[in-house]
Amino acid sequence: MVSLILSASLSLTFLYTCQADLIGDVCSKAANPSLCNNILRSDPRSKGANLRGLGQIIIEKAKATDNNAINVANSVKNAGNKDIIDTCIETFGDSISNLNESSRLLNGGDIDALKARASAALTDVSTCDDEFGDDEPPKLAEASRTAQDTISPLLVVANSL
Numbered sequence: 001m002v003s004l005i006l007s008a009s010l011s012l013t014f015l016y017t018c019q020a021d022l023i024g025d026v027c028s029k030a031a032n033p034s035l036c037n038n039i040l041r042s043d044p045r046s047k048g049a050n051l052r053g054l055g056q057i058i059i060e061k062a063k064a065t066d067n068n069a070i071n072v073a074n075s076v077k078n079a080g081n082k083d084i085i086d087t088c089i090e091t092f093g094d095s096i097s098n099l100n101e102s103s104r105l106l107n108g109g110d111i112d113a114l115k116a117r118a119s120a121a122l123t124d125v126s127t128c129d130d131e132f133g134d135d136e137p138p139k140l141a142e143a144s145r146t147a148q149d150t151i152s153p154l155l156v157v158a159n160s161l
């Protein structure tokens with residue numbers, strides 16, 4: 001009986017440790033490990049999730065950060081930058097559609113296609129920074145950085161599958 005309880009509690013500890021390591025492993029390879037850890041550890045669905053499950057959580061959060069970047073882009077739009085802002089809004093939207101496609105591919109689709117979509121989702125966001133160069137409004141640069149840091153662990157997941 002004692003050995004049964006002992007072995008049950010050992011298995012639980014083992015399970016918990018493995019789970020903690022999965023998030024830690026993914027996030028250690030992401031562009032911003034602490035943001036990645038915050039995102040995944042604050043979501044109750046991460047507990048017991050496998051790589052694909054973690055990927056879906058990341059996609060959901062990444063879409064929210066892309067949407068936030070669109071809102072920030074609209075808020076800093078003026079007569080002088082409106083052409084670039086329109087490009088930013090368009091490419092943030094492209095990032096969202098690549099994330100939508102990534103979500104579909106994560107559910108049993110082709111892994112190489114998933115890697116390509118995840119990578120495109122990241123590049124789409126950085127287009128805005130490239131267009132602005134040094135003149136990017138700081139609020140927009142920050143929103144863009146957060147979106148890229150949030151998408152980054154999806155590439156880690158895709159490369160680990």
Ligand SMILES: *[C@@H]1O[C@H](CO)[C@@H](O)[C@H](O)[C@H]1NC(C)=O
Pocket residue numbers: 093094096097100
């Ligand atoms: C992404 O998917 C959501 C939910 O299915 C949908 O509402 C949204 O229009 C899609 N966005 C793009 C840009 O494809």
